Amino acid sequence: MNPASRAVIFDLDGTLLDTLRDLADSGNAVLQGRGFPGHDLDAYRGFVGSGMEELVRAIFPGEHRPVSEEAVAEALAEYRGHYASRWRNTTAPYPGIPALLDELAAKGVPVGVLSNKAHDFTVKCVEAFLGDWTWDMVLGQREGTTRKPDPSGALEVASALGVAPENCFFVGDSDVDMLTARNAGMRVVGVDWGFRSREELLEAGAETILETPADLLEMVQAG
Numbered sequence: 562m563n564p565a566s567r568a569v570i571f572d573l574d575g576t577l578l579d580t581l582r583d584l585a586d587s588g589n590a591v592l593q594g595r596g597f598p599g600h601d602l603d604a605y606r607g608f609v610g611s612g613m614e615e616l617v618r619a620i621f622p623g624e625h626r627p628v629s630e631e632a633v634a635e636a637l638a639e640y641r642g643h644y645a646s647r648w649r650n651t652t653a654p655y656p657g658i659p660a661l662l663d664e665l666a667a668k669g670v671p672v673g674v675l676s677n678k679a680h681d682f683t684v685k686c687v688e689a690f691l692g693d694w695t696w697d698m699v700l701g702q703r704e705g706t707t708r709k710p711d712p713s714g715a716l717e718v719a720s721a722l723g724v725a726p727e728n729c730f731f732v733g734d735s736d737v738d739m740l741t742a743r744n745a746g747m748r749v750v751g752v753d754w755g756f757r758s759r760e761e762l763l764e765a766g767a768e769t770i771l772e773t774p775a776d777l778l779e780m781v782q783a784g
Contacts, residue, residue, distance in 0.1 A: 566724065566728060567670060567724060567728045567729070567730065567781055567784065568670060568671040568672065568673070568697075568719065568722040568723075568724035568728065568729045568730070569665060569670060569671075569672050569673075569729070569730045569732060569777070569781065570672075570673045570674070570675055570715060570718050570719065570722075570729055570730070570731045570732070570747070571672065571673070571674050571675075571732050571733070572674075572675065572676060572732065572733035572734060572735070572738045573674055573676035573678060573683060573686060573687070573701075574609055574610075574676065574678060574734075574756070575609065575610075575733075575734035575735065575752075575755035575756035575757070576655075576732055576733050576734045576738070576752055576755055577654060577655065577658055577674070577690075577691060578652055578653065578654055578655070578658075578686060578690055578691075579651075579652065579653055579654075579655055580609075580648075580652045580686070581602060581605055581606065581609070581756060582602065582650070582651040582652075583644070583647045583648050583649070583650050583651055583652050584605055584608075584609055584616070584644070585599075585600070585602050585604075585605040586643075586647050586650070587640055587643040587644040587647050587648075588600070588605065588608065588616065588617070588620045588640065588643075590643040590647075591617065591620070591636065591639045591640050591643060592620060592621070594639065597621065597622060597625065600620060605756075606756040606757060607619075607757075608620055609735075609756055610677065610735040610736075610737045610738075610756070610757070611677055611708065611709075611737060612677040612678070612679070612702045612708050613637060613640060613641065613644075613678065613679050613702070614633060614637055616640070617633065617636040617637050617639075617640045618633065618636075621636075641679070641682075644682065648682060648685065648686065649686075649689055649690075652686065652690060653690065654690055654691065655754050655774065656774075657773050657774035657775060658691075658774050659693075660774070660775065661774035661775060661777060661778065662691070662693075662694045663694075664775075664778050665778075665781070666694055666695065668781070668782075670781060671697045671722040671723065671724060672694070672695075672696060672697060672722075673696060673697050673698040673699065673700070673718040673719075673721065673722055674687055674696060674698070674699045674700065674718075675700050675709065675714050675715055675718050675731075675741075676700070676701045676702070677701070677702050677708045677709050677737065678701050678702065679701055679702050680700065680701030680702060680703045681701070682701065683699060683700070683701025683702075684699055684701065687699050697718075697721055697722045698717075698718045698721040698722065700714055700717065700718060709737050709738065709740075709741040710737050710738075710740035710741040710744055711741075711744070712741060712744035712745035712746075714741075715729075715731060715741050715742070715744075715745040715747060716745050719745070719747070726745050726746045726747050727746055727747065727748075729745075729747040729748065730747065730748040730750050730777065730780060730781065731745065731747040731748060731749060731750060732750045732751075732752060732771070732777065733750070733751065733752070733755075734751065734752050734754075734755020734756050734757055734762075735755070735756065735757045735761070735762075735765075736757065736761050736762070736764070736765035738751070739751060739762055739765035739766050739767050740765055740766070742766075743765075743766050748768060748780075749766050749767050749768045749769075750767065750768065750769055750770075750771060750777065750780070751763075751767035751769070751770040751771070752770065752771045752774075753770050753771060753772050753773075754773075
């Protein structure tokens with residue numbers, strides 16, 4: 562099979578970009594603004610992955626977690642405000658990602674992004690840090706749509722890329738991503754450099770776990 566008849570759909574945070582510090586600093590700014598202590602960086606590895614709304618629910622102490630729609634919306638607005646001023650402070654592509662994208666482009670492999678990060682910030686991050694490459698579709702969490710692990714977003718991206726789901730490699734760093742790939746009937750690929758552990762990825766059904774970005778090229782070529 563020609564590599565161009567396959568496609569790769571990437572998660573964003575923890576897969577293409579190391580965004581953890583900026584996400585954590587934004588969350589801690591919300592907490593500290595309300596008189597709560599912040600969390601250490603590693604704690605945010607578990608908070609990230611299900612979207613900003615779930616993150617702002619998770620970071621608060623249990624008895625102070627926003628419950629009502631109004632309280633969640635208020636906390637989310639605060640978080641978005643802090644993240645808007647921090648999203649590019651320390652964020653950068655992981656080592657090896659630029660070279661991987663160069664190779665995929667050279668081989669004519671369609672690529673897309675599907676993230677649970679809010680759509681506007683997803684687009685901003687891709688344009689700012691990954692704008693040297695052509696992306697066939699970039700989707701974040703949009704109002705009125707279901708987030709990963711629901712497969713609808715992944716299937717929408719595959720359709721835009723013009724490749725059947727079974728010929729798409731879905732690459733991510735969390736159980737949410739592995740479940741998304743399985744639900745969409747795609748190849749399930751985890752990464753070893755992201756926010757979550759190998760054990761979590763394997764338990765969630767990862768077919769393989771990449772040690773380095775370059776390892777993906779062998780899979781795409783082999784089919």
